Amino acid sequence: MLGHMLNHKWIMQRHADAWLPWVFLLAALPITYLIWQNEKHNAYVEQEIRFEYHAKEATGLIKRQLLEFEHTLIGIQSFFRASNFVSETEFNDYVSVLLQPNHLPGLRSIAFARYVDSTRPETYETLSTEWQSLAERMQPKEVRTFYAPVVYAVPNSSLLIASRQTKTLLDALGELPIREVFQKSADLNTVIVSPVMQSIQGTQVNDCFLMQLPIYQNNTTNNNVTLRREHIYGWVLATINSELFFTEAIAPAENGLLGYAVLDGASNKQHGAIYKTHESQFQNKSISAMFSKQYTIKAMGYEWELQAKSLPKFEQNLDYKRANQIGLLGIFISFSLTGILFLLAARIRAAEAMNKVNNQLNASEQRWQFALEGAGDGVWDWDIKSNQVVFSKRWKAMLGFEESEIKDDIEEWKKRVHPEDYVSVMQALDATLTGANDVYSNEHREQCKDGSWKWILDRGMVVSRDANGFPERMVGTHADISSLKKSEEAIWQHANFDSLTGLPNRRMFYAHLDQEIQKAKRSGLKVALIFLDLDGFKEVNDTLGHDQGDVLLKLTADRLVECMRGSDAVARLGGDEFVLIIEDIGHEDLNHVEIVAQKVLQTLSQPFQLSFETAYISASIGIAIFPDDALLIDDLMKSVDQAMYASKQKGGRCFSYFTARMQQVAQHRMQLSNDLRQAILHDQLYLEYQPIIDLHTGRVHKAEALCRWRHPTRGDISPAEFIPIAEDTRLIYEIGDWVFREALKQAVHWREHLSPNFQVTVNKSPIQFNSEDDKAHGWIDIAKAEHSPGKAIVVEITERLLLDPSSEVKQRLKAFQEIGMQVALDDFGTGYSSLSYLKKYKIDYLKIDKSFVANLSEGSDDLILCEAIIMMAHRLGMKVIAEGIETPQQRALLIRAGCDYAQGFLFAKSLSAKDLEAYTLQQNQAALVQ
Incomplete structure (x- = not known):
């Protein structure tokens, strides 16, 4: 191993401090960016302050110009106070000086309006003869008690004074907005500015506004509004051209840096700007100013809005040069320090490499x-x-x-x-x-x-x-x-093995079967699958309880394991279904599969000793062979399931090999299942009725409703064929409810036309009886909805229902009987119930199965059983109905035994509703004759 390592170069370990310079750079660059942005912001704020200065300078100039006009009007007011009466000549001489060009920019005219009250002659007695009968010559648009005719005006061409030729005067109080301004001026003894209005001078139409100041009698100002109104003498007013006024007022502030627009405070939304500089800056919406603001100018009882916007010349003065220099400097410093840190990091790594600690x-x-x-x-x-x-x-x-x-x-x-x-x-x-x-x-x-x-x-x-x-x-x-x-082992065990029996579960079984099939493909051998379903397990589980059912399943699993070789496998798929895998089967060893199946049947037929009871069960077994019957796992499972179903059909306790015929039968059942769904939708189902005869009178008192199916291509299909399919697919719910509705309608009809006590018996499937949907008392609700008498129906149930240990069955039967329905126990003697159940449940009728009636003869065991059933039923308060009566001898023996009712081919086969009605009338008439 060490020799192998000598052939490799080892990569030197990377030091942690290698990334520290990068961290510094990543931190320094954002800080530089923030400083640069802050400097840009400061430059912007400085320029914004300059903008505010220029804009406020313009507002100050406007206010200053207004004050000059105010002082002019106050001077004229003082002129009137200094004289008892001011003539037109004196007025013209005094005012003409004020109208000198460039003296007061925008001033168009100065006038005097005399206050006239039609109820007070003294308000106009002092006027010259030329202006007598003012009230008669003013021709007002509306009748009022007071007026303000303009008597003096300079220049005379002003619109404030009318043509002397027409001998009419212009009333200064003629328009309501102006009237309110004049009144406010008189009440406050101050200069008031009017809203902007249009005036015509020659061919020109201009915007202008008025400034007026009151003049009182006796040269007094008075101290309150009442006295002022009593002593008002008139008003001196100035007409000012708006555009010229604001042009001259703002001119000192005009430096090409800012553009201005003035809006009339009262009507800016209607008339727009009354004055503007650099008009394109305000009208072109695509031009966006860097700085803009609106200021309110309040003066002399009125408001103007001054809009200020920066012009390109002003915006060009916004200097970001210093900010950009700082940003570039910060970037330079950041990269420089990062380089230094890289050098330091390299030196640190070199130092670490040279210095080894102990x-x-x-x-x-x-x-x-x-x-x-x-x-x-x-x-x-x-x-x-x-x-x-x-x-x-x-x-x-x-x-x-x-x-x-x-x-x-x-x-x-x-x-x-x-x-x-x-x-x-x-x-x-x-x-x-x-x-x-x-x-x-x-x-x-x-x-x-x-x-x-x-x-x-x-x-x-x-x-x-x-x-x-x-x-x-x-x-x-x-x-x-x-x-x-x-x-982990416990989890795996739980996921792959059945917790009750310890056998492999469905998941483990499929995995093992797949392995065996793959092995068989390689070896050329076969794999046998034995699928079994326990017969009688449900009865044990229902009667003795689920705990004893679990004990039975464990014992069954133990016995199945004993039947297998060590190399074979047993699994529980769920419920009472088990499957066995027999591997490595040669062509000559197929008989071994049958031996195992026989051994399983023999083993399971032996009694099982539970906790306190002995149980007897058997099994229905299906056998399928790979690859003879199927090549895929799912197909093999379908095949073995069909084979098991065939054993069930034979009565159980046997085994069946899968055949092609089984596949055909399964496909036929599937096709019938699909067709049955269509039959419900397309009304292919219909009812026939078999009469039930009173053996003592011969009269027809009841009829059993029997469901029939007429297939459009297959013809009539036997109930024995389609009813089990309906139960397997749960279509029995819908079919059962339909049968009940139809039978109920027919029973009501026959109670009206045949006999008021006529009844129809209807079979209720155990599957439908135990369904969750039926807990809402489906048939009872149907009967109540139809307002039908419950006594018209007899509900037929099977013995198997009585095995249910819960109280559900008893409660449901009681619910039927509470609304008048009666209950019949069908096929009595063929099921699993004991006589004790007849005491537990209230049953109205026992129906003797036709298997007991078929072989009735003198001294036969079947006759003894029938007599015992009839006697027992009568002692318990029940009536007895015998099924399958085909011979007069059978009828005679049952009459002698005390049987109450009978049905069978001796009397009639199942009939349509119409034919049953005719048969009943005929039979009952014949019974009267006898």
């Missing part, structure tokens, strides 16, 4: 470290060069040795490895030493001091290699996994 100290430290990590497992330390091994105390105790009883030699361990495991152990160890595997791990058995074997999980790794890469030292642990192996 070998013995390292060995001791690693040994105890590994012992601690072993969590209580045994530890071993192998010096490969000296071939010496240090075994820990726990390692030795695990195998039952004292510390001084095992030598520190690798051979001491090797000789304790189980011979069957030795090769795999050495292969795993060699793979680790040569470097093919990093870790050694192997499960094997080792011999203890007392000679027993323990399962050990042995793990280890090479911890030291020389300069050429050859192993010098290896350490590892021993763990006792015997308990784990036992658990």
Whole structure:
């Protein structure tokens, strides 16, 4: 092994510090990125502050311009206060100075509106003769008690004053929004700005707004709203062009850096901007400004919205140069330091390679470290060069040795490895030493001091290699996994063997059968499959209980094992089904299969002694041969199942070989099963009725409902053929309910037309009787839904139902009788019930099976049995119906024995409903004559 290792170069171990520079680089680059982003953000914030400064400068200029207009109006107000009356000439002279170009940008006109109250003549008595009868000449659009005609206006062409030619005046209070502004100005004694409106000057239409200031009588301002309204004299108002006003106001702030738009606070949604610079910046939605903000300007009772957006010239001043420089510097520093770290790491690795610590100290430290990590497992330390091994105390105790009883030699361990495991152990160890595997791990058995074997999980790794890469030292642990192996064995046992009998289960059986078939293919021999189903097991299980049924299954398994050779196999598939595999059968040894089958039948026919009872059972056996009967496992199982079914059909306690005819029968049954489903859907089923005669009067009192099937291509199919199929496929549920509904309708009809006491007997299958669906009292619910009398129906059940130890059967029979239905026990004497069951259950009718009636003659055993049954039934309060009456002698003997009712071919075969009705009328008429 060491010679083999000399041919290999060992790869040097990689040091952990090799990845530290990468960690530093991965940490430094994100930090550099964050610093770069922060610097970019700071540059952006600085530019945003500049934007705020310019925008707020514009708002301040607008407010300052508004104050100049306010001071102008206050000056005019003072002019009015200084005189008892201001004439138009005086007004024009004073105002003309204010209208000088560039004095107040945007000022279009200044006017004076006189307050006039039609109920107070003194409000206009002081006006000149030219403006007398104002109320008559203003021609207002609506009748009001007060007006504000514009009497002075400069220039005269202003729209605030009407043509003197028409002798009409423009009412300043004519429009409601303006009226509210004037009223608010008068109430507050302050300048108020009106909403923006359109005015026409020549051919031009411009947006403008008004500023008005109240003038009071007696040169007083008064101290409250009431006094102000009483002493209002008029208003001085200025008309201002919006665009010119804002253009001149914002002009000092116009530097090509920001674009501005002003929106009227009251109507910005309707009219849009009343002023804007750099119109494309605001109208083109595809142009997105880097900075934008909206400011509200509140002044003189009104609001404007100032929108500011950055222009390309302003945005170009956003400087990311410093941030980019910092980012590049950070990247440079990160890579530089990473390179330095790589150099340092290389030097560290070189230093570690040159400096070796004390070998013995390292060995001791690693040994105890590994012992601690072993969590209580045994530890071993192998010096490969000296071939010496240090075994820990726990390692030795695990195998039952004292510390001084095992030598520190690798051979001491090797000789304790189980011979069957030795090769795999050495292969795993060699793979680790040569470097093919990093870790050694192997499960094997080792011999203890007392000679027993323990399962050990042995793990280890090479911890030291020389300069050429050859192993010098290896350490590892021993763990006792015997308990784990036992658990795994138990799990495997549970998954592959039947927990009750200990035989292989279905899974294990299929695996074993597949192995035998593969072996048979190679050898050219045959494999026989014997499939058996226990006859009578269900009766034992139902009468004696499931615990005794389990005992019977165990005893059966033991007997089957005794019937087999050691190389053959027995398995339990489930329930009471067992299967036997006979292998390596030559062409001349097929009779051995039959011998085994006979032996099984003979063995199982012997009585079984259970806990407190003796049980008798038998078996129905099917036999199939590979490869004669099938080549695939599933096909072979189908074949042997069909053969077993054939034995069942023969009455059980026999065996049958699979034949092609069985396959045909199985296919025929499957086809009938499919056709039966269609028969239900396409109304191919119908009912016939066999009359039941009162032996003492000869009258027809009852009829038995019999289900018939007329196949569209096969013709009439016997109930003996399709009823078992219906029970196997559970179609009997649907068929049984249909029969009950039809029979119930017919019984109601006959009770109306034949006899009010007429009854129809209906057979209820044991499968349907015991089904979960029937727990809801299906037939009872049907009878209630049809509002039919329960007395019209007699429910026929078989003796087998009485074997059920539970109270379910008794409760269901009681439920039938509670709504008036009667119960008949069919085929009495052929089943498994004892006479004690007749006392346990309330039965109305016993039906003697036709097998007892067929051979009735004077002094015969069958006659004695019939007489005993009739006498017993009468003593228990039951009526008796005899089936299968075919001769007058049989009828006479039954009448003499006291039988109550009879049915059979002597009276009539099964008839259609129409024919039965005619037969009953005829028979009852004949009975009256007799």
